[in-house]
Amino acid sequence: MESYAVETIGLTKVFSDWWGRARVYAVDDLNLQIRHNEVFGLLGPNGSGKTTTLKMLLGLLHPTRGHALLLGGHGSDPKINARIGFLPEESYLYRFLNARETLDFYGRLFGLSREVRQMRIEALLDMVGLKAVASRPVGTYSKGMARRIGLAQALINDPDLLILDEPTTGLDPIGTRQIKDLILKLSERGKTILLCSHLLADVEDVCHRIAILYGGKVQAQGRVKDLLQQTDKRQIVTDAVSDAAVERIKSILHGEGVQFEVSSPMERLETFFIHTVAEAQQQAKPTSGAVSTTQIGDFLTAGARKGNILDTLVGAPEAEPATVTPQTEKVAETEVPRREHDKDVLRELTKSTPAPTEQTAKAETPRTEPVETKDGTDAQRVKKKVLDDLLGRPAPQEPKEQGERKEGDSGHA
Amino acid sequence: MRRIWAVARNTIRQALRMKVAAAFIVLLLILLPILGLTVTGDGTLKGRLQTFVSYGFSLTSLLLSFLTLIVSVYTITSDIEHRQIYTVVTKPIRRSHLILGKLLGVVTLDVALLTLFTGIVYGAAMLMPWFINASPQELEEVDRQFYTARTSLVPPELDVSEEVDALYQKLAKNDQLQQVYPNYPKPEIIKQLTNQKRLEKRAAAIGQRLLWEFTNVRPLDPNQSLFIRFKYDVSVTPPDEQVYGDWYIGDLRQLGAGPELATPIFRATRKDAVRSFREIEVPAAAVTADGYLAVGFINPPLNETVVIFPLEDGLEVLYKADTFTGNFIRAALLILLRLIFLACLGALAGSFLSFPVAILFCLVIFLTGTVSGFVMESFDLLSQNIGIIYTYTVRGLVQLLPQFDKNNPTTFLVPARLISWTYVGKVALFMVGLRAFLLLLFALMIFRFRELAKVVV
Numbered sequence: 001m002e003s004y005a006v007e008t009i010g011l012t013k014v015f016s017d018w019w020g021r022a023r024v025y026a027v028d029d030l031n032l033q034i035r036h037n038e039v040f041g042l043l044g045p046n047g048s049g050k051t052t053t054l055k056m057l058l059g060l061l062h063p064t065r066g067h068a069l070l071l072g073g074h075g076s077d078p079k080i081n082a083r084i085g086f087l088p089e090e091s092y093l094y095r096f097l098n099a100r101e102t103l104d105f106y107g108r109l110f111g112l113s114r115e116v117r118q119m120r121i122e123a124l125l126d127m128v129g130l131k132a133v134a135s136r137p138v139g140t141y142s143k144g145m146a147r148r149i150g151l152a153q154a155l156i157n158d159p160d161l162l163i164l165d166e167p168t169t170g171l172d173p174i175g176t177r178q179i180k181d182l183i184l185k186l187s188e189r190g191k192t193i194l195l196c197s198h199l200l201a202d203v204e205d206v207c208h209r210i211a212i213l214y215g216g217k218v219q220a221q222g223r224v225k226d227l228l229q230q231t232d233k234r235q236i237v238t239d240a241v242s243d244a245a246v247e248r249i250k251s252i253l254h255g256e257g258v259q260f261e262v263s264s265p266m267e268r269l270e271t272f273f274i275h276t277v278a279e280a281q282q283q284a285k286p287t288s289g290a291v292s293t294t295q296i297g298d299f300l301t302a303g304a305r306k307g308n309i310l311d312t313l314v315g316a317p318e319a320e321p322a323t324v325t326p327q328t329e330k331v332a333e334t335e336v337p338r339r340e341h342d343k344d345v346l347r348e349l350t351k352s353t354p355a356p357t358e359q360t361a362k363a364e365t366p367r368t369e370p371v372e373t374k375d376g377t378d379a380q381r382v383k384k385k386v387l388d389d390l391l392g393r394p395a396p397q398e399p400k401e402q403g404e405r406k407e408g409d410s411g412h413a
Numbered sequence: 414m415r416r417i418w419a420v421a422r423n424t425i426r427q428a429l430r431m432k433v434a435a436a437f438i439v440l441l442l443i444l445l446p447i448l449g450l451t452v453t454g455d456g457t458l459k460g461r462l463q464t465f466v467s468y469g470f471s472l473t474s475l476l477l478s479f480l481t482l483i484v485s486v487y488t489i490t491s492d493i494e495h496r497q498i499y500t501v502v503t504k505p506i507r508r509s510h511l512i513l514g515k516l517l518g519v520v521t522l523d524v525a526l527l528t529l530f531t532g533i534v535y536g537a538a539m540l541m542p543w544f545i546n547a548s549p550q551e552l553e554e555v556d557r558q559f560y561t562a563r564t565s566l567v568p569p570e571l572d573v574s575e576e577v578d579a580l581y582q583k584l585a586k587n588d589q590l591q592q593v594y595p596n597y598p599k600p601e602i603i604k605q606l607t608n609q610k611r612l613e614k615r616a617a618a619i620g621q622r623l624l625w626e627f628t629n630v631r632p633l634d635p636n637q638s639l640f641i642r643f644k645y646d647v648s649v650t651p652p653d654e655q656v657y658g659d660w661y662i663g664d665l666r667q668l669g670a671g672p673e674l675a676t677p678i679f680r681a682t683r684k685d686a687v688r689s690f691r692e693i694e695v696p697a698a699a700v701t702a703d704g705y706l707a708v709g710f711i712n713p714p715l716n717e718t719v720v721i722f723p724l725e726d727g728l729e730v731l732y733k734a735d736t737f738t739g740n741f742i743r744a745a746l747l748i749l750l751r752l753i754f755l756a757c758l759g760a761l762a763g764s765f766l767s768f769p770v771a772i773l774f775c776l777v778i779f780l781t782g783t784v785s786g787f788v789m790e791s792f793d794l795l796s797q798n799i800g801i802i803y804t805y806t807v808r809g810l811v812q813l814l815p816q817f818d819k820n821n822p823t824t825f826l827v828p829a830r831l832i833s834w835t836y837v838g839k840v841a842l843f844m845v846g847l848r849a850f851l852l853l854l855f856a857l858m859i860f861r862f863r864e865l866a867k868v869v870v
Contacts (some may be wrong), residue, residue: 047787078507088500108418
């Protein structure tokens, strides 16, 4: 078996003018190694060469120099293509086909038999919540709906490697969340996923490793945790405790002589949104909710059955589930274990200073060394700096500034 | 193959649902019946039928040609332009198979539409006598001169090289060459002199006679008719634009051999319009057992002009060799071959040009192809001044042009002329086997190696 799921060796794309003079280095000497069963995020601002890299990987553009390997082969080899699912930056669909025909067409391109096609099409339509509108031409779909059918299209062959270019653009928060959950589930099932995005929250939630591109070059690369963890800070999260207890902790910390902050953690907006919608759903009668007009209704129903589609895709027995779990329960179930992590992310994004939590502290222990990082504090700092740039944080993180920031934040809370 | 067919199906859907094809289909469905009702030709049933089939076929052929070009170019350029190609070529299908699939879709659509529309033309042509309540005489006439497929024999070209040489020498000796043919190269002068000599052999001065002999005349059945199809040209046009002619048809070698005739000789004196096609019908019994037939023409003194039979199509002998239906099917096949060529042309243009440019490119080739005879002649004339450079460059390209005008099926159907399978095979070989194949090969090469994504930084 090939050593990496995706590998680029000195990959370079130069766009030349008419006379052949080099104009722009869209991708410059890119060396990426994505291992099997890894969720890898390719990040970068607009025009940083992410999509160009993907296009070269898939054989849509020819590299000026270097090589791009997918699953050990070339991206234009049908044998390799048969194991890849690709969602381009926009779902470029045939406007005149309806959703079912669209999926059928792609299924045929994979040479799938009629039974397999039909089974997968229905399961995928269910999953992306488009069953009710499956016989409408996709040209009449909204952007989010087109995105969903695009995703279904990328999954129809049960790919070993899934390449997603900005998968969540145009999707509502629930759709976004579902894609993230899907990515995690697929990863659990041994798939490799290459995710290309500039929506950092998405990447942070699901990726094991990331690389940040700027000007066609990798500026930082490594495990998400390694890159983001602030080893010089700690965070303690507790249930609501009495003021007295807080005072005692404060006094201990004063004794230690460290700066600290006490506040109630904010719920993440995404979580809040999903809860709100779920509650609204619950109030309506279940039947009308499932069939009803709103996209969200269909979609949540589909979300509850997601496990099933995944099973069928990976070839488990194709039995229909005997009972469909009530949708709200399911949503709640997926929410709970994730909430803690989400909060961290939310803090990170809302520019609050995250004190290191127990969770992250634990994660320190099984620390695997970053794959190809040339460690050293300088390098780390550079990476952080780039991250900070992207997050819109002020570049030099002076502790003093953070202190001011804290107060502002806690006051808000 | 399954994947190619999947692409083909998609292409057909695209053509039908994007209303490109629909517009043409509706147009034809409206125009063909209208044509059937309104054409009158020269007023006779035969003229009506000829005009209708000619227009109907030309219209079908023209509109389907445009449709083929548009669909084959659009299906490729639109995939690239709208980037559906990203999700298609990243599936396990070879790029060449993608193009082949698209072509298959276009050709399948063509076959279906061609069957539909030629079917309509055929049906209307068969029903027309009933529809206009034709007289029995008219019915008989169209039976023999329209609802049939006749093979044609033209008199062999005469070898006049000696006479031409002699004439050339004479002109050269008398220093008249420069006067008559200023600045002409020798081959061109020879060509003109040859034509002149040949035409002389087909011109009858007042009171003179002309004789053509045909061998290997093999009518299907001695009870059927032969047709002498001719066109007069004249040196002085008579006031009523008609000339007299005495015709003798049969084994004229028997004349003077004795009173007993083995095969009948037919004589006709008639007055016909000049510069238009006329036919004389003669029983096939005039042909001898070994397939010999002679046609004699006397320019009677009633005329006050020289009568000339033009070189190209001045005179031929026609006789029934197949049924109308068979001929009609082969005529439709000729159109299909043309459409296949155009589909490949569209694929080539679409493989490297954007839609409007590709369409323009294809239309130029298409229109040049429909007047290929004229184009070639013009280039040949030009070549005398450019010479060798032309011979090795433009000429090759001009030869590669399709010659739609030469194998236009209406030129066969209107005079009920046989389109032989050999002829269809020849057109298939040159138009599809050679020209279309080359185009397709280029298209596949270009498409295989080009970058399908646009550069976005």
